[in-house]
Amino acid sequence: MRGTDLNKICDLQKNRELIRNICILAHVDHGKTTLADSLVASNGIISTKMAGKLRYMDSRKDEQERGITMKSSAITLLYSSGGSDYLINLIDSPGHVDFSSEVSTAVRLCDGAIVVVDVVEGVCPQTKVALQQAWLENIKPILVLNKIDRYITELKLSPLDAYFKLVQVLEQVNAVMGELFATDVLAKSDTQVEKKVGENETSTYDWSSGLDEADDENLYFSPEQGNVIFASAYDGWAFEIRNFAKLYAAKLGVKEEILNKTLWGDYYLNTKTSKILKGAQEKAKKPLFVRFVLENLWEVYEVAARKDKEKLEKIINSLGIKLTTRDLRHTDYKVQLQAVCSQWLPLAETVLSVVCRKLPSPKEMMAEKAERLMCSQGRTFDMLPEKTKDLRSAFVNCDPGSEAPTIVFVSKMFPVERCNLPINKQRPLTNEELAERREIARRRHEARMLGQEVIETPGDTQTEEAAPEEEVDQEEHVFVAFARVFSGTLREGQELFVLGPKHDPEIALKKINPDDIALGKTLKDLKSNDHITRVKIKNLYLLMGRDLQSLKEAPAGNVVGIGDLEEHILKSGTLSDTLACPSFTELKKVVVPILRVAIEPRHPSDMPQVIKGLRLLNQADAAVQVLVQETGEHVIVTDGEVHLQRCLDDLRERYAKVPINCSEPIVPFRETIVLPPKVDMVNEAIDSQAKNLNEDKIVITTPNKQCTITLRAAPLPSDVVSILEKNSELIRTIDKNWNNRFISDELSKMSLGRDGGTETDQDYSEVCEKAVMTETISVKIAALKKELEKAFAEAGKPWENMVDKIWCFGPKRCGPNILFNCIEGYERNFWKFEGEEPTVFLGYDSIFCNGFQLATLAGPLCEEPMMGVGFIVEGWKITDETSSTGVAYGPLSGQIMSCVKEGCRKAFQAQPQRLMAAMYSCSIQVNAEALGKSLSIFPPVEWRTPARDRCVGCVGSNDTWSVSAYPP
Numbered sequence: 001m002r003g004t005d006l007n008k009i010c011d012l013q014k015n016r017e018l019i020r021n022i023c024i025l026a027h028v029d030h031g032k033t034t035l036a037d038s039l040v041a042s043n044g045i046i047s048t049k050m051a052g053k054l055r056y057m058d059s060r061k062d063e064q065e066r067g068i069t070m071k072s073s074a075i076t077l078l079y080s081s082g083g084s085d086y087l088i089n090l091i092d093s094p095g096h097v098d099f100s101s102e103v104s105t106a107v108r109l110c111d112g113a114i115v116v117v118d119v120v121e122g123v124c125p126q127t128k129v130a131l132q133q134a135w136l137e138n139i140k141p142i143l144v145l146n147k148i149d150r151y152i153t154e155l156k157l158s159p160l161d162a163y164f165k166l167v168q169v170l171e172q173v174n175a176v177m178g179e180l181f182a183t184d185v186l187a188k189s190d191t192q193v194e195k196k197v198g199e200n201e202t203s204t205y206d207w208s209s210g211l212d213e214a215d216d217e218n219l220y221f222s223p224e225q226g227n228v229i230f231a232s233a234y235d236g237w238a239f240e241i242r243n244f245a246k247l248y249a250a251k252l253g254v255k256e257e258i259l260n261k262t263l264w265g266d267y268y269l270n271t272k273t274s275k276i277l278k279g280a281q282e283k284a285k286k287p288l289f290v291r292f293v294l295e296n297l298w299e300v301y302e303v304a305a306r307k308d309k310e311k312l313e314k315i316i317n318s319l320g321i322k323l324t325t326r327d328l329r330h331t332d333y334k335v336q337l338q339a340v341c342s343q344w345l346p347l348a349e350t351v352l353s354v355v356c357r358k359l360p361s362p363k364e365m366m367a368e369k370a371e372r373l374m375c376s377q378g379r380t381f382d383m384l385p386e387k388t389k390d391l392r393s394a395f396v397n398c399d400p401g402s403e404a405p406t407i408v409f410v411s412k413m414f415p416v417e418r419c420n421l422p423i424n425k426q427r428p429l430t431n432e433e434l435a436e437r438r439e440i441a442r443r444r445h446e447a448r449m450l451g452q453e454v455i456e457t458p459g460d461t462q463t464e465e466a467a468p469e470e471e472v473d474q475e476e477h478v479f480v481a482f483a484r485v486f487s488g489t490l491r492e493g494q495e496l497f498v499l500g501p502k503h504d505p506e507i508a509l510k511k512i513n514p515d516d517i518a519l520g521k522t523l524k525d526l527k528s529n530d531h532i533t534r535v536k537i538k539n540l541y542l543l544m545g546r547d548l549q550s551l552k553e554a555p556a557g558n559v560v561g562i563g564d565l566e567e568h569i570l571k572s573g574t575l576s577d578t579l580a581c582p583s584f585t586e587l588k589k590v591v592v593p594i595l596r597v598a599i600e601p602r603h604p605s606d607m608p609q610v611i612k613g614l615r616l617l618n619q620a621d622a623a624v625q626v627l628v629q630e631t632g633e634h635v636i637v638t639d640g641e642v643h644l645q646r647c648l649d650d651l652r653e654r655y656a657k658v659p660i661n662c663s664e665p666i667v668p669f670r671e672t673i674v675l676p677p678k679v680d681m682v683n684e685a686i687d688s689q690a691k692n693l694n695e696d697k698i699v700i701t702t703p704n705k706q707c708t709i710t711l712r713a714a715p716l717p718s719d720v721v722s723i724l725e726k727n728s729e730l731i732r733t734i735d736k737n738w739n740n741r742f743i744s745d746e747l748s749k750m751s752l753g754r755d756g757g758t759e760t761d762q763d764y765s766e767v768c769e770k771a772v773m774t775e776t777i778s779v780k781i782a783a784l785k786k787e788l789e790k791a792f793a794e795a796g797k798p799w800e801n802m803v804d805k806i807w808c809f810g811p812k813r814c815g816p817n818i819l820f821n822c823i824e825g826y827e828r829n830f831w832k833f834e835g836e837e838p839t840v841f842l843g844y845d846s847i848f849c850n851g852f853q854l855a856t857l858a859g860p861l862c863e864e865p866m867m868g869v870g871f872i873v874e875g876w877k878i879t880d881e882t883s884s885t886g887v888a889y890g891p892l893s894g895q896i897m898s899c900v901k902e903g904c905r906k907a908f909q910a911q912p913q914r915l916m917a918a919m920y921s922c923s924i925q926v927n928a929e930a931l932g933k934s935l936s937i938f939p940p941v942e943w944r945t946p947a948r949d950r951c952v953g954c955v956g957s958n959d960t961w962s963v964s965a966y967p968p
Contacts, residue, residue, distance in 0.1 A: 112359030613656025851900025
């Protein structure tokens with residue numbers, strides 16, 4: 001980058017109103033990277049003729065070979081409009097389903113998004129995912145309807161048919177947005193209903209959904225609102241309605257504002273009265289968009305395809321553009337077409353203009369987005385400490401001032417070859433250095449001409465003949481943090497706290513002295529209850545796609561790279577100069593890693609390199625999971641086959657650099673039980689159905705005979721399992737912050753402490769105060785409980801009134817399995833949040849639940865997690881007698897945990913057992929001719945029966961079908 005451009009960028013970084021942080025989202029092969037190339041070419045970084053071919057943002061070798069983007073990468077662009085210079089931080093993200101986690105890392109750092117849709121394929125699965133991720137992160141999108149040229153060159157549609165197709169694609173996209181909006185509004189409405197009903201059971205309440213009152217004015221994409229762009233990124237052109245409205249306003253004698261509203265839609269021009277009227281379709285008239293936009297575009301394509309030079313020259317002259325002689329003489333009509341269209345309707349100019357006009361600046365962040373970023377589910381700013389509340393204003397306003405707190409979020413760590421760092425690159429010499437070298441060369445030349453010995457001065461050879469330094473064993477790759485500054489100004493030499501995901505500002509402010517956090521401490525040095533390290537910022541980088549440029553500082557609102565954080569951040573993290581700053585919420589991942597393989601070196605002596613490579617891979621990839629099994633086997637879990645192949649290639653070529661072997665891919669199962677069969681294998685009724693339920697009960701005793709447990713297992717109703725899966729995050733939040741197990745653990749400690757005299761009444765009351773439920777979380781819990789009550793009631797008599805007997809969920813305290821408490825004399829359930837008087841059962845409550853967690857985490861069939869299993873505990877007896885042999889079996893708590901685990905496994909085995917296999921959702925698009933052949937590739941035994949739907953907007957011979965199936 002030229003020095004003048006870098007200085008200009010540094011100046012613009014200080015002006016928040018002129019910054020736009022945007023990402024490009026789309027389904028795979030819908031044209032994201034081609035669009036990004038055109039935007040990059042507008043800054044002179046690459047040639048405009050190479051746009052779409054170079055794939056500048058795809059720097060990996062496998063990205064170029066496969067032709068798909070596999071990682072998010074950022075670049076900073078400049079754009080001038082209306083006398084103002086804008087700074088565009090552009091992030092290109094993948095469209096393949098295997099790399100959805102990379103999209104999450106990009107969306108978190110942005111304020112706006114460019115959603116690209118192929119107008120022929122329409123809304124595809126990843127298009128919906130992209131819109132969903134943008135919605136969840138509260139970023140504003142604009143829509144690019146791309147590949148319109150395919151209507152002309154491939155489908156051979158008329159302008160009128162193309163218009164109807166565009167209308168249908170736009171309706172598809174808006175239907176997705178409407179669904180997201182309705183889901184959000186209904187969720188909020190349900191919460192308000194529960195709150196109102198809870199306040200007064202006898203009062204009446206308006207049970208309307210709330211959709212009518214909700215404001216959706218700026219929700220949908222509409223060309224007249226200026227948030228829709230029509231484009232062909234490959235041919236280098238794009239336009240919006242206002243471009244043609246401005247062109248035809250003077251010719252038609254109509255105000256530009258009126259044309260902006262009527263050029264798209266069911267409007268036509270009455271040639272007799274020269275008035276624009278509604279009802280074009282009803283009166284069989286051509287819509288304005290067809291007559292004044294599409295027909296002109298179609299004509300340019302047809303003239304270029306016919307190679308009609310005379311007509312083409314007339315079009316060029318009428319448009320007022322100039323083509324080079326080389327382009328005019330070129331034999332490929334595509335070259336001439338792209339040259340004409342790119343000057344007539346320049347792609348980069350149109351897109352960047354809409355970006356700067358319609359997408360928000362960092363300063364325009366909504367308070368709702370700030371709350372979602374800094375508060376986990378069930379918490380609000382009002383629940384945070386006062387010092388944390390004071391950060392809200394600086395965060396929302398994106399304050400770069402010296403008095404503002406520094407808040408930075410790192411969404412991922414990405415690898416960079418050490419040789420590509422700015423410090424290791426050859427920099428251009430300054431004018432002073434060039435003058436000095438000329439003087440040295442002149443003195444040498446004069447000395448040689450006079451036959452004198454050349455005397456070297458100390459500065460003469462500092463560059464050419466520097467003393468060789470001792471070789472240092474350094475990693476070939478270093479990690480750079482992909483980050484955004486949300487508040488304050490990030491500077492070189494600044495010391496910041498690195499806040500882990502479990503950091504709680506309330507606890508940190510009370511118990512931690514900032515001066516006690518040593519500067520050299522890293523993740524390896526942290527204890528289990530420590531979540532904070534301190535780091536000194538050494539290197540700041542401007543992200544320029546494949547290159548990095550050094551920066552001295554980065555004000556709030558900018559996307560930057562930060563070096564030397566690999567020892568402090570594993571995948572993502574929060575940086576701040578105050579402990580009052582909460583840790584940002586976790587990235588919202590749409591895809592969960594499911595495909596796993598075992599890794600081992602081909603030569604056993606290479607095991608240290610493989611372990612080291614796995615550590616680097618785990619840090620470099622936002623989605624991969626690296627596990628070590630109990631057997632010592634190293635396993636990586638990935639999102640899919642393409643993701644797996646990329647991880648294996650990285651391990652072999654970049655990180656471990658040794659030959660490796662991997663097992664066949666393994667997809668995880670789930671273990672479950674079903675109701676006993678009613679008929680046998682010959683379809684005859686089984687008479688032994690009315691067997692005694694006591695046969696299913698399992699009675700198990702601890703080794704010291706001090707504790708006896710009676711329980712049985714039963715399959716949960718399918719509706720209950722669905723509810724638990726849908727609300728897993730809510731259950732996790734309840735368990736983490738407010739549930740009764742926290743209270744029982746603390747109360748048992750308090751009771752023991754009181755006996756020993758180590759705790760005070762004040763400590764006891766503080767624990768109870770922490771357990772008080774907030775209004776927001778209480779309302780959500782009430783809604784969840786009501787939903788479960790309905791599902792259990794519909795399941796029949798055996799499950800009636802079982803909601804109030806729910807003890808806990810598992811595995812991981814939020815899974816789709818339930819432990820029921822039917823113990824006589826011990827009323828303990830998941831919904832009871834106030835503490836009880838200590839009892840002998842209460843002291844071992846959490847121990848009992850932990851045994852259930854272990855059992856559901858690894859079932860007896862193949863050590864896979866259970867799903868849809870309910871364990872009913874009908875008896876639990878603990879005697880106070882102590883035997884002389886009891887000491888040999890260890891503490892009673894450990895015996896109870898093992899006893900519960902084994903009891904659950906035996907109760908599970910007493911029922912008909914089944915394995916549940918994971919299923920993928922597969923969707924392909926084919927034309928009518930290939931439909932029959934495509935159905936034959938789905939194995940009928942292993943795959944679910946495919947579904948077929950005709951894609952919207954395709955008629956006649958251009959039928960396109962969407963085939964959906966569910967492979968295992």
